[in-house]
Amino acid sequence: MRLLLVEDEARLARSLSRGLRAEGYAVDVTGDGLAGLELARAGGHAAVVLDLMLPGLNGFRVCRQLRQDGNPVPVLVLTAKNGEYDEAEALDSGADDFLSKPFSYVVLTARLRALIRRGTTGRPAALAVGDLTVDPAARRCTVGSTQLRLTAKEFGVLECLARRPDQAVPKAEILGAVWDHAFQGDLNIVEVYVGALRRKLQAARARCAIETVRGLGYRLTP
Known part of the structure; x- marks a missing residue:
């Protein structure tokens, strides 16, 4: 599951992205409002964590433009600004939730999970194969x-396959869904995690298996 973090405070951005990746999310990071808007428009994100005070385009305008585009991606606004007027303007601009700095990381991740749950209306809450x-x-x-006890990346790979049961999913697509765009490693890293998942599924006597589709990728099939 991929998130977009738009935050120009470098230390905070590094800390948040590291924590969210440890939770199993792929995280795209930018510190510029215009770049954040373009990344959000490109789609593929389960939610956007958006600072308000940004170079290029402030968070209010980024959020407002996304909503004018008809983009429904959940947006959680972060800001050092305080006061009910800033919160009201953020929500009126189309934000779904609001946190003032400094904030609790535990609360941030809980609110993100809640936003993502609400953002998946119309899709099954759980995937079954x-x-x-x-x-x-x-x-x-x-x-x-x-x-099953899975690592964050193992969960991400299995989720990607479970979203398209009995369909061949290319390695590059799995990599794009689970790893960051900045990942520079070998595409075959996916094989490592598929191998680990196969062992865990076999140990649990699961009535499904991950098949190799030669020259393409993998398929999760009952």
């Missing part, structure tokens, strides 16, 4: 009544 259930909002995966 055979007796495997993948719950993206809760970050939980079970085989029958047994919960």
Whole structure:
């Protein structure tokens, strides 16, 4: 699941992106409002974490432009500015939630999960293939009544495959969904995580399997 972080305070951006990646999200980061708007317009993000005081284009205008475009991506605004008028303007500009700096990281991640759950209206809350259930909002995966212990990246790869059951998913598409755009490693890193997932699914006696589609990628099939 991919997030967009638009924050020009470099230290905070590094800290937040590191924490969110540890939670299993792929995170695209920019410190410029115009660049943030273009990245958000490109789509593919489950939510946007948006600072208000940005170079190029402030957060109010970024959010307002997204809504004028008809872009429904959930937006969580972060700002050092205080006061009910700033909060009201952010919400009136189309933001879905608001946090003033300094804020609790635990509260930030909980609010993001809530926004993402609301943003998935119309899609199943959990993904099922055979007796495997993948719950993206809760970050939980079970085989029958047994919960699988997965790393953040393993969960991301399995979620990507479970969203398209019995369909061939290219390696590059999995990489794009789970790793950041800035990732410079080998595409074959996906093989490492698929191998680990296969072992865990087999150990749990799951009634599904990850098949290799030669020359393309992988398929999760009952």
